[in-house]
Amino acid sequence: MKIWTVANQKGGVGKTTTAVSLAGILALQGKRVLLIDTDPHASLTYYFGIDSEDLEVSVYDIFARGTSMQSEEILQALCPSTMENLDILPATMAIATLDRSMGNKTGMGLILKKTLAKISEHYDYALLDCPPVLGVLMVNALAASERILVPVQTEFLALKGLDRMVKTMILMGRSKKIQYSYTIVPTMFDKRTRAATAALQQLNDEYKNNLWSDVIPVDTKFRDASLSHLPASHFAPRSRGVKAYDRLIKYLLAKDFSHVKIG
Numbered sequence: 001m002k003i004w005t006v007a008n009q010k011g012g013v014g015k016t017t018t019a020v021s022l023a024g025i026l027a028l029q030g031k032r033v034l035l036i037d038t039d040p041h042a043s044l045t046y047y048f049g050i051d052s053e054d055l056e057v058s059v060y061d062i063f064a065r066g067t068s069m070q071s072e073e074i075l076q077a078l079c080p081s082t083m084e085n086l087d088i089l090p091a092t093m094a095i096a097t098l099d100r101s102m103g104n105k106t107g108m109g110l111i112l113k114k115t116l117a118k119i120s121e122h123y124d125y126a127l128l129d130c131p132p133v134l135g136v137l138m139v140n141a142l143a144a145s146e147r148i149l150v151p152v153q154t155e156f157l158a159l160k161g162l163d164r165m166v167k168t169m170i171l172m173g174r175s176k177k178i179q180y181s182y183t184i185v186p187t188m189f190d191k192r193t194r195a196a197t198a199a200l201q202q203l204n205d206e207y208k209n210n211l212w213s214d215v216i217p218v219d220t221k222f223r224d225a226s227l228s229h230l231p232a233s234h235f236a237p238r239s240r241g242v243k244a245y246d247r248l249i250k251y252l253l254a255k256d257f258s259h260v261k262i263g
Helices: 015-028 043-047 059-064 071-076 093-102 108-117 136-144 156-176 194-210 220-227 240-253
Strands: 002-006 033-037 086-089 125-129 147-153 182-187
Touching (some): 002 015, 002 136, 015 033, 015 043, 015 086, 015 125, 015 147, 015 182, 015 220, 059 108, 093 136, 108 136, 136 156, 147 156, 156 182, 182 240
Parallel strands (some): 002 147, 033 086, 033 125
16 A cells, blocks of 8 residues: 655645545546545545544544554544545544644654554555644654655745745654655646746745646636535546646656655
8 A cells, every 4th residue: 555645834735635636536547545634624524524523433543542453443444435446534623632642652653654554455545634733643644654745835825834844854754764755736826826926936946856847726626526525536527627636646656756764
């Protein structure tokens, strides 16, 4: 199972849209995909019409129980979507308490990685949607990941969040003696505005080696798809946004993003 994490230390940049869109396209290609919501706001969970307050088991239980959950219990915690090949590990507000209750416990940073290893044979891909805050949840998502995607809205303030995210990956990489491979994905690009064009140019100037050379455009079909609780790939497969994510998938699959050991 390949594990991709979608992360940025700024909200509203298209993380959930990116995770859901990529998962939808992979599922249509016949890949077995697991979407994992690690954000206390549970945006991904609600996207699929799942009420997090009604859940008996969620991603919270995986952290609360450490690595004691067996593969059968983990699989039972998953919510099947209405789409073939696509399941969800939902979030609840309870995971917002993890940093306070478990943040200082030894081994907390690898719980998600060890848990996913137990069900790796059941899926081809796992995509993790992260909270915009550095803590136990993001640390786990980054530690579990083979590939990190950093969506960045093409506007000035979003670039500040990108700077924090890159520094976080560098610091975590040093502590683990690995170099994280990441791809910056420009999102919500509106070619009609000078601000978006200027932000894209700044991304290219500062992060060229890690920047996807294409963009995800502004597309109202993403919002319409979320209202229907469907990935845009299933709701509007011919939309320009879906075509852009399809190009991103092809780009990612052509690359080798394994971690590089340091020292």
